[in-house]
Every structure is written in structure tokens, then in C-alpha cells.
Amino acid sequence: MARITLDNLAHSYLTYPRGPEDFALKELNHDWADGEAYALLGASGCGKSTLLNIISGLLIPSQGRVLFDGRDVTTAPTAERNIAQVFQFPVVYDTMTVRQNLAFPLKNRGMEAAEIARRVQKVAAMIDMEAQLDRKARGLTADAKQKISLGRGMVREDVNALLFDEPLTVIDPHMKWELRTQLKKLHHDFGHTMIYVTHDQTEALTFADKVVVMHDGRVVQIGTPQDLFERPAHTFVGYFIGSPGMNLFDATLDATSNGRHARIGDATVDLTQPYAATGRVQVGVRPEFIRLAAGGDGIPAQITRIEDVGRHKIVRLHAAGRDISALIGEGEAIPADTDRITFAPQGVNVYADDWRVAPGGESR
Numbered sequence: 001m002a003r004i005t006l007d008n009l010a011h012s013y014l015t016y017p018r019g020p021e022d023f024a025l026k027e028l029n030h031d032w033a034d035g036e037a038y039a040l041l042g043a044s045g046c047g048k049s050t051l052l053n054i055i056s057g058l059l060i061p062s063q064g065r066v067l068f069d070g071r072d073v074t075t076a077p078t079a080e081r082n083i084a085q086v087f088q089f090p091v092v093y094d095t096m097t098v099r100q101n102l103a104f105p106l107k108n109r110g111m112e113a114a115e116i117a118r119r120v121q122k123v124a125a126m127i128d129m130e131a132q133l134d135r136k137a138r139g140l141t142a143d144a145k146q147k148i149s150l151g152r153g154m155v156r157e158d159v160n161a162l163l164f165d166e167p168l169t170v171i172d173p174h175m176k177w178e179l180r181t182q183l184k185k186l187h188h189d190f191g192h193t194m195i196y197v198t199h200d201q202t203e204a205l206t207f208a209d210k211v212v213v214m215h216d217g218r219v220v221q222i223g224t225p226q227d228l229f230e231r232p233a234h235t236f237v238g239y240f241i242g243s244p245g246m247n248l249f250d251a252t253l254d255a256t257s258n259g260r261h262a263r264i265g266d267a268t269v270d271l272t273q274p275y276a277a278t279g280r281v282q283v284g285v286r287p288e289f290i291r292l293a294a295g296g297d298g299i300p301a302q303i304t305r306i307e308d309v310g311r312h313k314i315v316r317l318h319a320a321g322r323d324i325s326a327l328i329g330e331g332e333a334i335p336a337d338t339d340r341i342t343f344a345p346q347g348v349n350v351y352a353d354d355w356r357v358a359p360g361g362e363s364r
């Protein structure tokens with residue numbers, strides 16, 4: 001296992017990039033802590049695979065360095081990096097049995113037969129393929145083959161890091177959940193440094209200790225699932241994480257209140273904390289923190305639709321010139337004469353140029 005350092009890293013696929021917009025990966029400095037499980041999350045094309053390929057050695061970055069435990073591996077080939085990789089689509093040897101496929105990375109390193117047998121058996125149990133160990137891989141479903149690929153990735157215990165690039169794409173939904181649980185268990189048991197690329201927020205939030213959110217070639221936030229939910233560092237994180245995503249209101253901070261009050265449409269909202277930003281900002285409030293009211297203070301709003309999705313209701317509203325969503329818990333009433341919304345103070349975030357502005361007095 002290793003700490004992986006990205007030092008001043010950036011990548012452009014163009015030979016002569018003219019500006020930041022020509023970089024698939026914009027400048028990045030980061031330490032991936034030894035033994036942590038990270039998910040790299042972002043929409044298609046945001047640069048996840050580019051970053052993963054630089055870490056694995058499939059791609060040499062146009063700028064900066066990659067260090068494993070302080071050793072510069074920027075130009076070292078994949079084979080020298082001692083990592084295990086699992087890709088989106090299965091990579092298996094069709095003419096070999098499942099057992100031989102799983103044993104392959106260990107045999108390659110000259111491991112003793114009894115130890116190979118022990119590890120293969122253990123991994124086969126994890127991927128639920130003990131009954132098929134002596135079947136040839138040829139003829140197995142794509143799903144089963146991908147489980148073999150995952151097993152092969154997990155069979156070595158001495159790797160610097162385990163890298164997964166959307167590994168569950170071809171797996172059926174029930175097995176997805178099962179395998180994700182197994183990966184988490186594997187991480188718990190062996191403490192590998194794991195990097196897991198996905199565009200699926202559920203996958204990222206359930207798998208990882210820390211989620212690295214990428215947008216347009218840039219890492220916009222690295223945080224625990226709770227950080228991403230409570231304090232999205234960038235409007236993209238607010239929108240991308242959560243279902244529905246965070247509501248954003250155009251607002252003007254009121255200088256006479258030391259940035260404590262915001263003007264949203266025709267209403268004045270008490271943000272309950274001062275913000276050191278001036279002029280036009282955006283106020284972000286997740287649907288979980290929107291409260292419905294009839295009369296009194298708040299932003300005038302009209303309900304346009306109510307969707308019952310089981311454990312809660314999604315209330316769609318029109319407020320301050322935009323469509324927004326509120327989540328109302330089971331058993332909570334929706335006032336029939338709802339004509340306003342208010343914000344739960346702990347759910348308010350303020351953004352200037354898409355980046356979160358920390359309120360005065362925030363500890364971090």
C-alpha cells in the first residue's frame with residue numbers, strides 16, 4: 001500500500017495547448033492517503049479516466065509528477081508500479097478456467113501453490129463463483145467474466161493501490177450492491193489504497209471514505225459524503241450530488257447587514273450568519289432544507305407538482321423566478337395553502353462565481 005502524491009499535475013492531449021481549456025486535467029496537487037478508499041466521481045468527459053490512467057502509468061502527464069511513497073513514478077511503466085486494475089469491461093483469458101484466471105497474478109509472481117489455492121478460494125467466495133471455479137471462462141456471461149476481473153484485481157494483498165474504472169457497469173443491479181459491499185469489506189480487511197472511478201453517486205457515496213468530485217477537468221471538492229451533502233464547495237457538487245440536486249437562487253448580499261441578509265427576488269432572507277462577499281451571489285439550499293409555509297416571512301412560492309416517491313415526497317415549486325424542489329418527509333404535512341418557502345438555517349450555502357463562500361466564524 002502506498003501514499004500517492006500528485007504534484008502540480010496537469011494533462012493536455014494536445015501537443016501545443018493554448019490555454020486551460022485545452023487541458024483534459026487542470027492543475028492538481030493532492031495526496032491520496034495510504035490505505036484510504038477514494039471514489040472519483042463526475043460526469044462523462046470530466047477527466048476521471050485521464051487522471052486514473054496517469055496514476056496507473058497508461059498515460060504520461062504533460063506536466064507535473066506522480067509519487068508513490070515519495071518515489072517518482074511519473075514515467076515508470078504500469079508493471080513497475082505494483083498496482084492492480086479493474087476496467088469497465090472484463091479482461092479474462094477465455095481458454096483458462098475461472099480458477100486459473102484468478103490464480104494468474106499470483107502464479108506470475110512465483111507464489112507457492114498452497115498460498116495461491118487459499119487466496120483463490122477466498123476471492124471466489126467474495127465474488128460468489130466457488131461453484132464455477134473449474135469451468136472455462138469461455139461461455140460465461142459478461143457479468144460473470146467481470147466478476148472474475150474483479151476477483152483478479154483483489155487476489156493480491158501486496159499491491160500499492162487498487163484502481164477501478166467503472167467496474168460495475170456490466171454487472172446486474174443486485175450483484176452490484178453485493179460486490180460493492182465486498183469491496184468495502186476487502187478495504188476494511190486489508191487497508192488497500194483504493195481509487196474507484198464512477199459517474200454514479202450512489203456507488204461513490206457507499207463505497208468511499210472520501211469522494212473526489214471532478215468537473216470540467218478540475219477537482220472541485222474532496223470530502224466525506226457528509227461534507228459533500230452539507231457543504232458543497234462548488235455549485236456543481238450541489239447539483240451533481242443529491243436527488244434532486246441543490247436549489248440555487250440568484251441573490252444579492254445586503255452590505256448594510258454585514259452580508260447577513262440576502263435579497264432573493266422581492267424577498268429578504270436572513271442567512272443567520274455574515275458572509276464576506278459583496279453584490280451578486282447564489283444561495284444554495286438542498287431540497288431537504290426547504291420548508292413550506294403559508295403566510296408570514298419567506299419567499300413567495302407556488303406548488304406546481306407533488307411526486308410521491310415512497311419514503312418522502314418531492315414537491316416542485318416555482319419561486320423567485322425559477323423551478324425548485326423541496327423534500328417532505330413521510331408523515332409531514334404539506335400545507336394546502338402553501339404560498340411561501342423558508343430555509344432551514346443549517347442548510348444554507350452561499351456561492352460567489354460558483355465557489356462556496358465560508359460564513360464568518362466557520363471553523364474550516
Ligand SMILES: Nc1ncnc2c1ncn2[C@@H]1O[C@H](COP(=O)(O)OP(=O)(O)OP(=O)(O)O)[C@@H](O)[C@H]1O
Binds near residue numbers: 013024044051199
Ligand atoms: N486519447 C484522447 N485523445 C484526445 N482527447 C481525449 C483522449 N481521451 C480523452 N480525451 C478527452 O479528454 C477529456 C476527458 O476525458 P476522460 O475520458 O478522462 O473523461 P471521463 O470523466 O473518464 O469520461 P467517461 O466517464 O466518459 O470515460 C474529454 O474531453 C475527452 O474527450
